[in-house]
Amino acid sequence: MAIWLRGTLSIVYPELNDNILAYFYKTRNPWVMLGVLEWSNPKGKMPMPTGYRNIPSVEKLLSNKRICRLVDEYSHEAVVHLVRSRLEEVRHGIADGDTSPSLDNLVEDMVKRAASLWSPWPRHVVNATGVILHTNLGRAPLSHEATEALLNAAEGYSNLELDLHDGVRGSRQAHIESILCQLTGAEASLVVNNNASAVLLGLAAIASKKEVIVSRGEAVEIGGGFRIPDVLRESGATLTEVGTTNRTYLADYEGAITHDTGALLKVHSSNFLITGFTHDAVMAELVEVGARHQIPVLHDLGSGCLVETTQFGLAHEPMAQESITAGADLVFFSGDKLLGGPQAGIIIGKKEKISMLARHPLARAMRIDKLNLAALTTTLLHYLRAEALDRIPVWRMVSMPIEELEATAHLWQKDVDGRGQVVPGLSTIGGGSLPGETLSTWLLALTTGGLLGGAQGLVSRLRKAEPPVVARIEEDRVVIDPRTVLPGEEDGLRSSLKSALEG
Ligand SMILES: *Cc1c(COP(=O)(O)O)cnc(C)c1O
Numbered sequence: 001m002a003i004w005l006r007g008t009l010s011i012v013y014p015e016l017n018d019n020i021l022a023y024f025y026k027t028r029n030p031w032v033m034l035g036v037l038e039w040s041n042p043k044g045k046m047p048m049p050t051g052y053r054n055i056p057s058v059e060k061l062l063s064n065k066r067i068c069r070l071v072d073e074y075s076h077e078a079v080v081h082l083v084r085s086r087l088e089e090v091r092h093g094i095a096d097g098d099t100s101p102s103l104d105n106l107v108e109d110m111v112k113r114a115a116s117l118w119s120p121w122p123r124h125v126v127n128a129t130g131v132i133l134h135t136n137l138g139r140a141p142l143s144h145e146a147t148e149a150l151l152n153a154a155e156g157y158s159n160l161e162l163d164l165h166d167g168v169r170g171s172r173q174a175h176i177e178s179i180l181c182q183l184t185g186a187e188a189s190l191v192v193n194n195n196a197s198a199v200l201l202g203l204a205a206i207a208s209k210k211e212v213i214v215s216r217g218e219a220v221e222i223g224g225g226f227r228i229p230d231v232l233r234e235s236g237a238t239l240t241e242v243g244t245t246n247r248t249y250l251a252d253y254e255g256a257i258t259h260d261t262g263a264l265l266k267v268h269s270s271n272f273l274i275t276g277f278t279h280d281a282v283m284a285e286l287v288e289v290g291a292r293h294q295i296p297v298l299h300d301l302g303s304g305c306l307v308e309t310t311q312f313g314l315a316h317e318p319m320a321q322e323s324i325t326a327g328a329d330l331v332f333f334s335g336d337k338l339l340g341g342p343q344a345g346i347i348i349g350k351k352e353k354i355s356m357l358a359r360h361p362l363a364r365a366m367r368i369d370k371l372n373l374a375a376l377t378t379t380l381l382h383y384l385r386a387e388a389l390d391r392i393p394v395w396r397m398v399s400m401p402i403e404e405l406e407a408t409a410h411l412w413q414k415d416v417d418g419r420g421q422v423v424p425g426l427s428t429i430g431g432g433s434l435p436g437e438t439l440s441t442w443l444l445a446l447t448t449g450g451l452l453g454g455a456q457g458l459v460s461r462l463r464k465a466e467p468p469v470v471a472r473i474e475e476d477r478v479v480i481d482p483r484t485v486l487p488g489e490e491d492g493l494r495s496s497l498k499s500a501l502e503g
Contacts, residue, residue: 054100055090058083066107070114078118086110125468126489126496130441130481132397133431135224137470139336139343140431141393141486143382146341146375153374160370172373173358179380183306184321186331186348190357191376195334196226197366198345199300202330203235203263205360206296206353210262212237215248215280218267222302222432228267237262250281254289261295263329268302268318269435287327296329296353303433304333304346306383312398314429314437320348329353335372337431340394341379342372397483398429398439406442408482413444415494419501421445425474427483444480452503461503465496 061067061083071079086106094100101109125137133139142150153160163170173190180189192198203212212232219241221227232239240261242252253264264286283299290297305317317338323331330353335344345366347357357363368376382388389395406422413420425443448455455473462469462478467489471478485493 051094051098051100052091055087055094056103056106058087060103061087061106061110064103064107066111070111074114074118079114082110082114082117086113123468125470126493127484127486128462128469128471128480128482128493130425130427130443130472130479130483131430132394132427132484133337133429133433134470134484135431140340142342142375143340143379143391143393145382145391146378149378150342150371150375153370158370158374160373172368172370176373176377176380179377179384180346180348183380183383184331184348185324186320188349188351188354190347190354190363191335191368191373192345192347192363192366193368193372194343195300195302195304195332195345196231197362198332198347200231200235201357201360201362201366202298202332202347203232203237203265204362205357206298206330207262208236210237211240211258211260212263212265213240213242213253213256213261214265214267215243215252216241217243217245217248217280218265218269220267220269222267228265228300232265248280250285250289253281253286254293257289257293257295261293264290264295264297265300266298266328267300283323283326283328290329291327296350297327299323299328299331301331301333303337303339303431304331305338305433307388307395309338309398309434312439314398314434314439317434320346324348330357335376335379338394338429338433339379340388340392342375344368344372344376346376393486397427400483402440402442405482408485409442409444409480412480412482412490412494412497416444416446416497416501419446421447423479425479425481427481439483441481441483443474444482445474445477446480446497446501447477451501458500461500462496465500467492467496469493469496469500 058080062071062080067079067083070082086109090098090100090106122138127134127137129137131137152158159170160172161170162168176191177189180186180191190198192201214228214232219228219239229239240256242248242256266281266283266286283297286297289295301318301320301323303317304320306320308319309315309317320331320333328349330347330349333339333346335341335346339346345368347354379392382391389399409422413422421444423443423445425441425445426438427441428438446458448458451458453460455476455478458478459471459473462471469480471480473479480493480497
């Protein structure tokens with residue numbers, strides 16, 4: 001039972017008796033009684049609204065010492081809003097039969113809510129999962145230098161679109177383009193917000209209102225709702241699927257070409273494997289077919305790597321420069337997968353095609369921002385200086401010597417009071433790259449016998465610790481993989497382990 005008065009009659013003080021509710025409105029002076037509400041209660045029980053009596057007023061809460069401190073820390077408006085909405089919830093709760101929380105509980109709850117609602121976000125977490133490109137944890141961590149470049153671009157003004165030499169308007173793409181072309185051998189490049197938009201832009205600019213031929217095994221969902229058939233439709237192109245899920249031959253592509261064909265699209269199956277009796281056409285052959293019929297060939301690489309992954313005992317991840325050498329017209333890849341940079345979509349290829357994309361109206365909507373551009377440029381410079389394996393965290397993690405991982409796991413074992421065992425295990429790449437590929441590692445496996453909530457309880461306490469630690473469960477043990485714990489995070493990890501193990 002609640003009566004709401006809007007407009008000028010905003011302050012209503014209910015006075016309660018067992019079955020009479022009187023409403024007062026506070027004018028400047030004196031109080032005006034607005035009316036009396038009476039009801040009968042057939043079962044003779046206490047009527048429901050009695051609980052309302054215990055709800056403190058907004059003013060009372062605002063005069064509480066801890067709430068005052070919140071006002072100092074945030075603002076009067078923000079705290080009043082929080083108090084009002086919390087009291088509203090309490091009223092709804094009482095209407096549903098709950099009892100009114102105590103003043104202390106209310107205050108405690110609001111202090112907690114303020115801290116969680118109004119904190120900067122996202123929070124730093126320690127990734128102890130051993131999944132290097134963990135999508136839920138923000139994919140690739142940046143190198144120190146890339147982070148500095150990002151801060152530098154963020155804090156002040158920059159020559160983002162100004163040619164300092166001539167004082168005329170410049171392009172935000174020009175500088176990174178020369179680096180990308182040098183690294184990959186491409187004629188031109190365009191960098192956009194992410195790879196999903198890169199592919200969409202490419203198809204919209206090249207193949208709108210035309211047919212795009214894709215192997216049936218590649219018309220797939222990459223993850224996060226990115227489905228090749230949907231992206232094609234959104235670009236205005238129509239999908240022509242050829243071949244079968246496991247086998248597609250060059251002749252399948254060639255046989256499907258009509259005078260409405262706008263492009264041949266090859267998509268790297270980033271997050272799954274089709275193994276066994278398989279065949280797919282290689283890029284160089286597709287380029288030949290494309291050239292014969294004057295149809296552009298596009299390659300969505302997904303992760304897109306600039307270094308050879310077989311040197312780490314992994315499968316070969318397609319490299320951007322290989323697609324360029326093979327003669328692809330446009331190649332698309334992500335900035336924050338195996339490249340190890342910030343979120344970005346990188347498009348490289350033939351100058352004429354790239355300029356069609358740059359001129360397309362969608363290009364402006366997908367434009368890369370200055371912070372990511374700064375971080376990406378610096379990430380690419382690591383490759384140019386041949387220091388990528390040492391400087392880029394993703395590559396440092398991939399190439400980490402097994403002895404180092406074992407030594408670290410043993411070091412952390414000392415902290416956990418006989419609760420840990422060092423055992424061999426496997427790290428993965430993640431982020432839709434190199435599916436099924438693993439790297440040998442050493443894990444600190446925590447025995448959870450006797451601990452509250454077992455393994456589930458422990459991972460949950462680790463997640464809620466300060467700093468939060470994300471770990472995985474293997475055979476009912478919580479395992480910590482040193483591979484993905486960054487330098488500088490060790491002290492935090494150790495203190496979170498300690499507190500989580502205390503229960
Ligand atoms: C990951 C991926 C994308 C999407 O890239 P984002 O940078 O996440 O937008 C597109 N295509 C393939 C093949 C991918 O693996």
